[in-house]
Amino acid sequence: MGRGRAKAKQTKVARELKYFSPDTDLSALERELRASNSSPEAEQASAEDDQDDDDYGDYEKWAAGDR
Template structure:
C-alpha cells in the first residue's frame, strides 16, 4: 500500500503549480526575447549566405536520387 502519501504529495505539488502565479518580470522577458530573435536573425542570415538563393538544393538531390 504506501502509495497514499506519495499521491497526496503529488496532488499538493500539482495544485500549487496550477494555482500559483509568480510575478513575471516582463522587462527581463522582453530583453531575453529580443536578444534571442536578433541572434536567430543573424544565424538565419549567415545560413542563407551559405545556401545561396536555393533553399531546396539538398532536397532536389535527394528527390532525384543523386544522394
C-alpha cells in the same frame, strides 16, 4: 501500502503547480526577446546549417536529372 501518503504529496505538488502564478518579469522578457531579434546574421547562419542536415537537400537536382 503507503501509497496514500505519496499520492497526497503528488496531488499537493500538482495543485501548487497548477494554481501558482509567479510574478512575470516583463522587462527581462523584453530584453531577452530583443536580444534574440537583434542578430539576423546568427539566424541566417543557423538556417544554412539546417540545410546541410536536410535529408532531401539533393532532391531538386535528382528530380531535374542532374544526378
